[in-house]
Each structure stands twice: as C-alpha cells, then as structure tokens.
Amino acid sequence: MSSERRQISGGKKLNRVKRVALLLESGMTFDRAIARGVGHYIHSHAGWIILTDPMTEASIETIRHWAPDGIITSTRLSTIGDIATITEVPIVGFGSYSEKTDGALTFPIVSSNQAEIGRMAARYFINKGHRHFAFCGGVETAQWCHERKEGFQAELAKHGFACDLYQPEAGSVASMPSAIVSLGGWLESLPKPAGVFVFFDGWARWVLDACVLQGLQVPQEISVLGVDNDRWLCDLSQPSLSSIDANVETAGYAAADILSKLMSGQPAPSRVTYIDPAKVEERDSSDYLAIDDSRVAVAIRYIKEHACDPILPADVLKVTGMSNSTAYRKFMKALGRSIHDEIQRVQIERVQHLLTSTNLSVTDAALQAGFQNMRYLTKVFRDATGLTPTEYRRSKSSPALES
Numbered sequence: 004m005s006s007e008r009r010q011i012s013g014g015k016k017l018n019r020v021k022r023v024a025l026l027l028e029s030g031m032t033f034d035r036a037i038a039r040g041v042g043h044y045i046h047s048h049a050g051w052i053i054l055t056d057p058m059t060e061a062s063i064e065t066i067r068h069w070a071p072d073g074i075i076t077s078t079r080l081s082t083i084g085d086i087a088t089i090t091e092v093p094i095v096g097f098g099s100y101s102e103k104t105d106g107a108l109t110f111p112i113v114s115s116n117q118a119e120i121g122r123m124a125a126r127y128f129i130n131k132g133h134r135h136f137a138f139c140g141g142v143e144t145a146q147w148c149h150e151r152k153e154g155f156q157a158e159l160a161k162h163g164f165a166c167d168l169y170q171p172e173a174g175s176v177a178s179m180p181s182a183i184v185s186l187g188g189w190l191e192s193l194p195k196p197a198g199v200f201v202f203f204d205g206w207a208r209w210v211l212d213a214c215v216l217q218g219l220q221v222p223q224e225i226s227v228l229g230v231d232n233d234r235w236l237c238d239l240s241q242p243s244l245s246s247i248d249a250n251v252e253t254a255g256y257a258a259a260d261i262l263s264k265l266m267s268g269q270p271a272p273s274r275v276t277y278i279d280p281a282k283v284e285e286r287d288s289s290d291y292l293a294i295d296d297s298r299v300a301v302a303i304r305y306i307k308e309h310a311c312d313p314i315l316p317a318d319v320l321k322v323t324g325m326s327n328s329t330a331y332r333k334f335m336k337a338l339g340r341s342i343h344d345e346i347q348r349v350q351i352e353r354v355q356h357l358l359t360s361t362n363l364s365v366t367d368a369a370l371q372a373g374f375q376n377m378r379y380l381t382k383v384f385r386d387a388t389g390l391t392p393t394e395y396r397r398s399k400s401s402p403a404l405e406s
Contacts, residue, residue, distance in 0.1 A: 026076035029057040032233045040255020093265035099147035111271040113258045121154025128198030132293040135197040137167040141206040186213035195224045196293045204229035204236040222291035242287035250281040298323045310349035313373030316342040358396040365392045
C-alpha cells in the first residue's frame with residue numbers, strides 16, 4: 004500500500020449539492036441491497052448526487068476525477084487499502100468486519116451482526132419443533148461465517164441441543180458437482196428430521212440439490228434455511244428456499260446517515276455499527292412443524308394463524324379436543340413451553356415485525372398483535388427482548404421508520 008496521501012478534491016467547493024461516491028461490487032447481492040438502502044436515504048434527504056460505476060471497480064484515479072464530498076465503500080474491494088489512505092473527505096465502509104483483517108481501517112464501518120444471524124436461525128428451528136440441528140459452512144473460512152456458526156451453536160446449547168457440522172475433507176470439494184455429492188453423504192448421515200442452517204443462499208441451494216440426489220424429503224426430513232434472502236436464488240430453488248433477511252438495506256441507510264453526519268462535521272456514532280437481522284422469510288424449504296403429535300401440530304398451526312385475533316388457551320383446547328392437563332404435558336414435551344407461552348411468543352413476534360417494518364405507533368402495533376393492555380405488553384416484551392417496544396424500534400429499524 005502506498006503511504007502517499009491521495010489528493011482527490013478539486014478546487015474550492017461551494018455550499019452545494021453533496022457528491023457521494025458509492026463504491027461497491029454490483030454483482031454481489033449484499034452490495035446491491037446496500038445501494039437500495041442508500042437510495043432510500045437520498046429519497047428522504049434532498050441534496051445528494053450518487054457517483055458510481057456499476058460496471059467496473061472504481062480506481063483511485065476515477066475517485067480523484069469525481070472529487071466527491073464523501074465516500075461509501077465496500078471493505079472487500081481490492082483497492083480498499085488505497086481508498087483507506089484518502090483523508091480529504093470522510094469515508095464510511097460496509098461489509099463484514101473482523102478486527103484481525105479490518106483493524107487497520109480507521110473509518111467507521113457498518114456491518115451485519117453475524118452472531119445474531121446464527122441465533123435467529125437456531126430460534127427459528129427450535130420454534131418449529133426441531134430437536135436435531137446442523138450447520139453447513141461450506142468451505143468458507145472467513146470470520147463472518149465462523150461467527151454465524153458460533154451464534155447458531157450458542158443459542159442451541161442454551162436450550163440443551165447439540166449441532167452437527169459439515170466438515171468436508173481437504174480438497175474433496177473442488178466444484179459444484181463434487182460439493183453436492185459431498186453434501187449428500189453428510190445429509191444422509193444426519194438424524195431426521197433435521198433443521199439445517201446454511202451460511203448463505205448459494206450453498207443452501209446446493210444443499211437442496213443434494214437432498215434430491217439422496218432422495219431426502221424437504222422439508223419433512225431436512226429443513227433448509229439460508230442467509231441473504233436473495234429472491235433470485237430463493238425462487239429458483241426447488242423447493243423455494245427459506246432465508247434470513249439480514250436487514251442489509253437498513254445497513255445501507257445507516258451508512259448514508261453516518262456519512263451525512265461526518266460531512267456536516269459531526270463525529271461518527273461508533274467505530275463499528277452492527278445491524279441486527281430483520282426476520283426469517285419462510286418458504287417451502289422449511290415450512291414444516293417437526294412435531295410427532297398430530298394434535299400438538301394442529302394446535303401450533305392454529306396458534307400461528309389466529310394468535311393475534313386474539314385467542315386464549317381455551318380456544319386452542321376446543322380446536323384440538325385436549326384437556327388442559329394433557330395439552331400442557333404435550334406442549335412442554337414438544338416445545339418446552341405452554342400454550343399460553345406459544346400464543347404470547349407469536350404475538351410478540353408480530354409486534355416486533357410491525358415496529359420494524361411500519362410507522363404504526365406502539366399502541367396500534369400492540370392492538371394489531373392482540374395486546375389490549377400496554378403496561379402488560381411492555382412487561383412481556385421486555386422479558387422477551389430485554390428492551391421496551393420503543394427501545395426495540397429505535398435499535399432495530401431503519402431510521403426512515405423512526406421519523
């Protein structure tokens with residue numbers, strides 16, 4: 004890396020529209036979502052012109068020619084070392100962050116909360132009734148993949164569950180066909196039914212292909228969940244792929260908001276800003292209740308569809324024909340919680356979704372989720388998340404929804 008300080012500014016700038024260089028890899032799903040988030044920001048904040056070349060990676064010479072007032076850049080660009088030497092204008096980075104590999108970058112970075120992505124996957128499978136779990140990290144050795152695996156394992160361990168790992172022999176996965184064969188043997192060895200969390204959508208599609216090769220039923224024997232919610236990949240999968248929405252557009256919005264503060268002379272809120280994932284986008288590859296007891300399965304499905312009406316445990320008992328004591332025993336065996344707790348869990352998830360995806364007031368969100376008493380909602384919501392509803396919205400949602 005050259006130690007020379009890069010000069011990119013032209014002549015004296017007037018107080019005018021801000022010119023922002025957006026440096027990304029347009030072929031990457033993550034980067035395109037970042038760009039959409041930046042777009043949401045500039046649509047609600049006048050006065051920005053975006054400078055970008057979606058066809059090629061911008062060189063230092065190109066950036067100098069653009070003479071931007073600020074830069075938003077992927078930390079994975081091959082030229083990131085040279086970009087980091089620019090000192091004349093503020094820079095905000097986006098992408099995975101590791102102190103070991105990215106500690107030399109001194110500008111603020113917006114990154115996904117990788118461990119929380121893993122924890123979300125674990126909670127999703129547990130709530131579907133699974134008791135056997137596996138993680139597929141492909142042949143990826145990056146820190147972000149390791150953090151997703153650790154989050155998945157930690158959340159499972161908290162509930163008393165173990166996790167099988169896909170660990171191919173060195174050199175055995177040199178191509179897509181060899182990967183699918185390798186995955187097939189591993190999937191066949193797993194106890195069934197199993198919830199398989201795959202580190203990203205591309206490999207999750209290969210897991211589904213491997214299930215076809217082995218004659219494994221999806222989702223009855225193997226439920227598959229990826230990450231990135233890449234609609235192109237998810238919809239082309241057979242069956243359609245469930246995936247975690249990592250909330251990347253919010254990360255793009257946050258990066259633009261931080262850069263705006265820097266360009267106006269304010270300090271960055273923190274060295275690294277971590278963005279929590281938004282939700283699991285459930286599709287056919289995991290839409291399955293791994294519950295042996297048919298009456299419990301009916302009850303869970305009924306709760307999922309009607310919890311926010313709202314309903315009471317007595318309503319569930321009527322639908323299933325179970326007595327209170329029988330239902331309690333069966334629910335505790337299948338899920339580790341009561342009917343009341345399952346109703347409340349679904350209601351709280353609904354509140355969380357409304358708080359982070361709409362501009363509804365907390366009161367209106369609570370009513371739509373079936374809560375009539377705000378004081379009670381605040382208590383159970385804090386018990387479940389560690390935050391009040393207002394604090395949760397502030398920490399999880401796009402700034403566009405806070406206004």
